[in-house]
Each structure stands twice: as structure tokens, then as C-alpha cells.
Amino acid sequence: MIMKCKNCYTEFDSPYCPQCGQKSSVSSLTLNSLLKGLALNFGTVDRGVTRTLVDLFIRPGHMAIEYVYGKRVIYYAPFQLLFVLAAVSSVFNFWYGDTSEFSMAEGMEGLISVRAGELITKAINFMQNNRGILWAACIPIQAAIFRMLYKPLRYRFTLVEIYFIAAYFFSQIILVQLLFSIMMLEDRGYELLLLLLLLSYDIKQICGGSWIKNIMKCAFSQFLFGISLLLILIVIIIIGGLILGVDTEVLNSILDEV
Numbered sequence: 001m002i003m004k005c006k007n008c009y010t011e012f013d014s015p016y017c018p019q020c021g022q023k024s025s026v027s028s029l030t031l032n033s034l035l036k037g038l039a040l041n042f043g044t045v046d047r048g049v050t051r052t053l054v055d056l057f058i059r060p061g062h063m064a065i066e067y068v069y070g071k072r073v074i075y076y077a078p079f080q081l082l083f084v085l086a087a088v089s090s091v092f093n094f095w096y097g098d099t100s101e102f103s104m105a106e107g108m109e110g111l112i113s114v115r116a117g118e119l120i121t122k123a124i125n126f127m128q129n130n131r132g133i134l135w136a137a138c139i140p141i142q143a144a145i146f147r148m149l150y151k152p153l154r155y156r157f158t159l160v161e162i163y164f165i166a167a168y169f170f171s172q173i174i175l176v177q178l179l180f181s182i183m184m185l186e187d188r189g190y191e192l193l194l195l196l197l198l199l200s201y202d203i204k205q206i207c208g209g210s211w212i213k214n215i216m217k218c219a220f221s222q223f224l225f226g227i228s229l230l231l232i233l234i235v236i237i238i239i240g241g242l243i244l245g246v247d248t249e250v251l252n253s254i255l256d257e258v
Helices: 031-039 049-058 060-068 078-095 114-129 131-137 139-149 151-156 159-182 188-207 211-244 248-257
Strands: none
Touching (some): 049 159, 060 188, 139 211, 159 188
């Protein structure tokens, strides 16, 4: 049976394309393929990484669509790229001391036990100082927000496929943050503006629409993203405090003041 390769469009009749080597049968991206991708040796840099890094800023939306629809040999896999960049970012921040130190707010230290406070503080510091891992963990939240705000994403892709697309976009974020750290640029305003413009550019290539519309939607999506992270943090602190120990007298005094 003659078939056409989804990667290079060569016609052939064999298990693998004779031109590029991609399998003849390319299945849809599912939760199973996501788990398999995470289980692979994502630390190995193979062919396609240079082109992927270039396309990540020139045609990120088109590249993500092509990967989802089956063009996968020429691109570095999104989750592999995300974890490699996360590791590089963590090592760089650790080596050059670009770290932050979180401490419990005044009043919270008396509310929860010492052990709970230490564990929560260490967990938050770890996520702040390993932003690549933080972005990877936040993909389901961001994907759900994208799916809610953009109808083309909802109609064209499954939720799992949006996870793969979001992995490319978070790789962009890590690269920009890493670049600002290397150049020792401390103005967070420029960094946030650049990230907003890049995200708007990503979505514009996938969903179309005007620049203004996409910038407004992306800004609103990041507002929802920040609120979601804040709520999750509050829930974690409350649950951690309940499990590891809460001073009920201090809690009652705080509630009385409120």
C-alpha cells in the first residue's frame, strides 16, 4: 500500500520512510504518548535541536502545529526540550547565585508548626529557584486556560495535544529568562513585556486574529494563571498546616480579628 510520509511527504511502501526515516504510522498524540515521551531519555540532544530552537522564535505556532499533526523527525520533542532547558536553567541559577529566598509572612509563623513552616518554605524556595520545573508542573493549568479562552484551540486540538503545544511555549519562557540572567538584566518589566509579546505571537500563528486582540487575551490569560497559582499556593499552605500542625489558639485569634 502506497502512503505519504507526514514529515517529508515522500511516497513509499515500507514501515519507515526511505527519505527521512519516520515511521509510516504516526498515531495521534494521547495521554499514553505523553507518558512515553516523559519516560524517554530526554537528556539526549539529537538531530533537530538547532532547527527547533530557531523555529521556536521565528515560527513557534506553525512548528507546534506541524509537530502535533505528525511532522516529528525534524523537530526536537517538546517535553524533551522543556526538561533539558529546565535543567540548564537550574544549573545556571545555582552556579551564578541567581536564587531567591522565600520566608513565611509575619503571623503565619505562629499559625503553623515549625516543621510545617520549614517544609512549605523549602518547597516554595525549590520551585522559585527551579523555574523550569515550575513551568513544566504548570502546563495543565495554562493549557486549560488557553483552551477556555481560545475556541480554535478547543476545536482543533485535544487537551493532551495542547499540553505538547504549551511545552514549546514554556520552553520559550525559560530561554528568555535564561537570556536575561546571562545578560544580567534586572528590569523585570522588559522581560514580562517580551514574554507577553512572544506568547501573543505564538497564539496568533495558531489561532489567527489581530495583534491587539491576542495581546489582550494573552494578558488576561496570564492574570488568570497568576490567580490560579496563588490559590493553589494558599491551598497547599492550608493543607500542609492542617496535616503537619496548626496552632488553634493563634488561628482563633486571627479569625476573631477578622
